Amino acid sequence: MGLDALEHTMGSGNVFVDLELPDAEGLQAKAALAHQIASILGHRRLTQVEAAQILGTRQPRVSALLAGRLDGFSMERLIRFLNALDQDVQIIVSPKPRSRKHADLRVTGRSRS
Numbered sequence: 678m679g680l681d682a683l684e685h686t687m688g689s690g691n692v693f694v695d696l697e698l699p700d701a702e703g704l705q706a707k708a709a710l711a712h713q714i715a716s717i718l719g720h721r722r723l724t725q726v727e728a729a730q731i732l733g734t735r736q737p738r739v740s741a742l743l744a745g746r747l748d749g750f751s752m753e754r755l756i757r758f759l760n761a762l763d764q765d766v767q768i769i770v771s772p773k774p775r776s777r778k779h780a781d782l783r784v785t786g787r788s789r790s
Contacts, residue, residue: 702782707747709784710755715743716786717762732758 718728718739725739732739742750742758756766773780 703752704747706782706784707750707752707755708745709786710752710759711742711745711747711750713764713784713786714755714758714762717759717764718743732761734758 723731725736725743729736729739738749741747759766
């Protein structure tokens with residue numbers, strides 16, 4: 678089969694929506710929060726044990742978080758972890774544009790330098 682014959686589908690930008698998982702927006706937000714945490718831990722070159730002490734949890738929980746196993750973490754807990762890492766977290770509520778079908782839940786962060 679040549680490259681011209683390959684079929685593809687454009688993603689929505691949210692893999693959880695594409696997989697038709699329930700609460701896809703919430704799952705995407707948790708993944709984005711976890712990514713921010715992992716980025717900070719990596720930037721600070723913390724071991725999992727050191728990170729666990731800062732976050733007030735145990736090393737296996739840090740390992741699960743860094744591996745993307747987020748089912749045991751609420752968004753509130755991830756936000757508390759970010760606060761423990763000296764990060765401000767802002768939640769902004771605004772009306773969705775009429776042009777968009779569904780309301781959105783989004784996490785953004787500044788890159789670390």
